Amino acid sequence: MRIKMFGYLTIFTVIVLVVIWLLQVVFLDDIYRATKKHEIKIATGRVAAAAGKDTFEKAVYDMASRYNTCVSVYQISGSTGSLLLEAHTQTYCMIHSSLMTDATLNAIYAGALNRNLYTSVYQMDTKEGLESMICAKLAEGNGTGKLLIILNAEIQPVTATVSTLRYQLIMITGILLVVSAVMAYVISSKVTRPVAAMNREAKKLARGDYDVNFQGGEFRETAELGRTLNYAAQELSKLDALQKELIANISHDLRTPLTMISGYSEVMRDIPGEVTPENMQIIIDETRRLSSLVNDMLDLSRITSGSRQPNKTLFSLTQCVRDTLERFSHLRERDGYCFVFEAQEEICVKADQVLILQVLYNLICNAVNYTGADKRVIVRQTREGENCRISVTDTGEGIAEEKLPLIWDRYYRGGDFHKRGVAGTGLGLSIVKNALVLHNAPFGVSSRKGEGSTFWFELQIARISGEE
Ligand code: ADP
Numbered sequence: 001m002r003i004k005m006f007g008y009l010t011i012f013t014v015i016v017l018v019v020i021w022l023l024q025v026v027f028l029d030d031i032y033r034a035t036k037k038h039e040i041k042i043a044t045g046r047v048a049a050a051a052g053k054d055t056f057e058k059a060v061y062d063m064a065s066r067y068n069t070c071v072s073v074y075q076i077s078g079s080t081g082s083l084l085l086e087a088h089t090q091t092y093c094m095i096h097s098s099l100m101t102d103a104t105l106n107a108i109y110a111g112a113l114n115r116n117l118y119t120s121v122y123q124m125d126t127k128e129g130l131e132s133m134i135c136a137k138l139a140e141g142n143g144t145g146k147l148l149i150i151l152n153a154e155i156q157p158v159t160a161t162v163s164t165l166r167y168q169l170i171m172i173t174g175i176l177l178v179v180s181a182v183m184a185y186v187i188s189s190k191v192t193r194p195v196a197a198m199n200r201e202a203k204k205l206a207r208g209d210y211d212v213n214f215q216g217g218e219f220r221e222t223a224e225l226g227r228t229l230n231y232a233a234q235e236l237s238k239l240d241a242l243q244k245e246l247i248a249n250i251s252h253d254l255r256t257p258l259t260m261i262s263g264y265s266e267v268m269r270d271i272p273g274e275v276t277p278e279n280m281q282i283i284i285d286e287t288r289r290l291s292s293l294v295n296d297m298l299d300l301s302r303i304t305s306g307s308r309q310p311n312k313t314l315f316s317l318t319q320c321v322r323d324t325l326e327r328f329s330h331l332r333e334r335d336g337y338c339f340v341f342e343a344q345e346e347i348c349v350k351a352d353q354v355l356i357l358q359v360l361y362n363l364i365c366n367a368v369n370y371t372g373a374d375k376r377v378i379v380r381q382t383r384e385g386e387n388c389r390i391s392v393t394d395t396g397e398g399i400a401e402e403k404l405p406l407i408w409d410r411y412y413r414g415g416d417f418h419k420r421g422v423a424g425t426g427l428g429l430s431i432v433k434n435a436l437v438l439h440n441a442p443f444g445v446s447s448r449k450g451e452g453s454t455f456w457f458e459l460q461i462a463r464i465s466g467e468e
Helices: 002-026 028-050 056-066 102-114 159-206 220-270 277-305 317-327 329-335 353-370 428-438
Strands: 069-077 080-087 118-125 130-140 146-155 313-316 338-343 345-351 376-384 387-394 443-447 453-467
Touching: 002 028, 002 159, 028 056, 028 069, 028 118, 028 130, 028 146, 028 159, 056 069, 056 080, 069 102, 102 118, 102 130, 102 146, 159 220, 220 277, 277 428, 313 317, 313 453, 317 329, 317 338, 317 345, 317 353, 317 376, 317 387, 338 345, 345 353, 353 376, 353 387, 353 428, 353 453, 428 443, 428 453
Parallel strands: 338 376
Antiparallel strands: 069 080, 069 146, 118 130, 130 146, 313 345, 345 453, 376 387, 387 453, 443 453
């Protein structure tokens, strides 16, 4: 990384230097001449614009000093011209030198006649490389006929400047290369150090050590990566702890019914008189416990793995509630449970019936498990705008506020206060949540410690079929 970054910075430096070199060395003479030409044209234009006015003389001296030029103004009368005005600011001036013969003056006049602004360059001193740039223009005088305005600008050789610049550029190149190397080292260390540290922590995490701390350094992206990895590690450790707890719980929950089944079966095998319907019932109940435990785990893994897509059909939600309550009827007769179902109308929804039956079963099952001494479970069907809300209320001990966000987590099991000793898996509400999320259905719980709980969910109403 360090080498690559140094490479990139070097390329950048070279590009910058090439651009500077092109502008400052290769094209310096052209740029210098173009600038001079531009300036002398402006000055000539301004002097010509003042021709015939009172400010003419002032304009001549102003332009001469501002643009560092020499100026000569000739009065043209017929085919002859006489010098009217002049300003002399330069040492090497073509118009004030011996080079300014009549023939040259005629040539300049001819040029000015042909073109609006006539420019030309003359060699002054070949040895020194000095040149003069001439710019001429004809203007109307103050009723005295035409004026020929000639401006002269000195063109100095740029060779000396170029060699100074070349020397400077070599120095700048050296300095910039050293600066690039230092910057590459500093920047890459700032990036590589946290990345390498996070890599070390990730390896620890992969070995199952959750005591890791991903430090992302000072860059926003790496810092964010660090935070995300810390969060992932935290979640993994939570899941791991829950899984360990689950294994402990499940092995306990599995062992109890298995011991019962094997115990009762052995008694029934060895003592003929013990083959009674009551003993058989115990074996049947324990077998059911086992299968519900296994089913819960299978359901959840199917729903959360994404392999289970909702198969939506139109069905009566009201009837589904009735059917689910019916599955608990043996509790009514045997244990004195009281199930109340309040519904005003028969509501049909479009949803996955199997999943919704499962949601209803899990919620009612929890209500049965956690309800109070009065053994009451109330299911209500109400309308919430376009939705039908099903709420399951129990009269139990409720759930502490800080536990409410946790109960939907996979494998989470609250205090061990099951009223009926039914094997809990900590998966029931997680199945409910995942099934409802698949339907994009709103759901929630309201509960206060000591005041019972109400679990609810809503489904969009597809049809209402008459009053009940
Ligand atoms: P479990 O098999 O333990 O019931 P769930 O996922 O169904 O697993 O529930 C998770 C936890 O939420 C339970 O262990 C319990 O602490 C709490 N809980 C669920 N339903 C109720 C309820 N109706 N009243 C009180 N607590 C509840």
